[in-house]
Structures are given as C-alpha cells and as structure tokens.
Amino acid sequence: MSNVFIAFQDNEDARPIIDAILADNAKAEATYPTGLVKIIAPGSLVIKRESIEELIGRSFNLQQIHVNLVTLSGHIDEDDDQFSLSWTH
Numbered sequence: 688m689s690n691v692f693i694a695f696q697d698n699e700d701a702r703p704i705i706d707a708i709l710a711d712n713a714k715a716e717a718t719y720p721t722g723l724v725k726i727i728a729p730g731s732l733v734i735k736r737e738s739i740e741e742l743i744g745r746s747f748n749l750q751q752i753h754v755n756l757v758t759l760s761g762h763i764d765e766d767d768d769q770f771s772l773s774w775t776h
Contacts, residue, residue: 691761691772694725701755707738731773
C-alpha cells in the first residue's frame with residue numbers, strides 16, 4: 688500500500704486543520720520540515736469539515752484548506768464535508 692501525504696504551511700491558521708487530520712486518521716504521522724507540516728498516511732487520508740469546526744468553534748468552509756496547502760500526493764475526492772486523498776478510486 689502506498690502512502691498519501693499532504694503538507695501545509697506551519698502557521699496558526701493551519702494548526703486546527705492539522706490537529707483535526709491527526710485526530711481523524713489514526714495511522715497518520717506528522718513531520719516538521721522547515722516551515723511545513725507534512726502528514727503522511729498509508730493508503731488514504733480524510734479531512735473532515737466537522738472535525739475542524741469542533742476545534743475552532745465556528746463554521747468552516749473546507750475550501751479554506753487551500754490557503755495554507757503546499758503540496759499533496761494521491762487521488763483527490765472533495766465535497767463540502769470532506770477532502771480525501773487515496774490511491775484507490
């Protein structure tokens with residue numbers, strides 16, 4: 688199984704997104720190259736709007752993750768409620 692990954696700028700705006708990803712994806716691991724947070728997971732990774740909203744205490748448009756997104760690897764499946772990366776369709 689190949690790994691997927693997503694990397695964000697290492698800043699306060701991205702922190703709740705990163706925390707939500709790590710909470711929702713038990714096999715995900717974060718690394719901290721200079722200025723970035725790279726999250727790697729085997730096979731798939733899911734970012735849930737609801738999890739981010741719980742952390743920040745307000746509504747969140749999932750499209751906002753793109754502001755701090757640096758790079759990613761995997762097939763993207765995206766809607767209003769979640770953003771998924773995987774190597775399967």
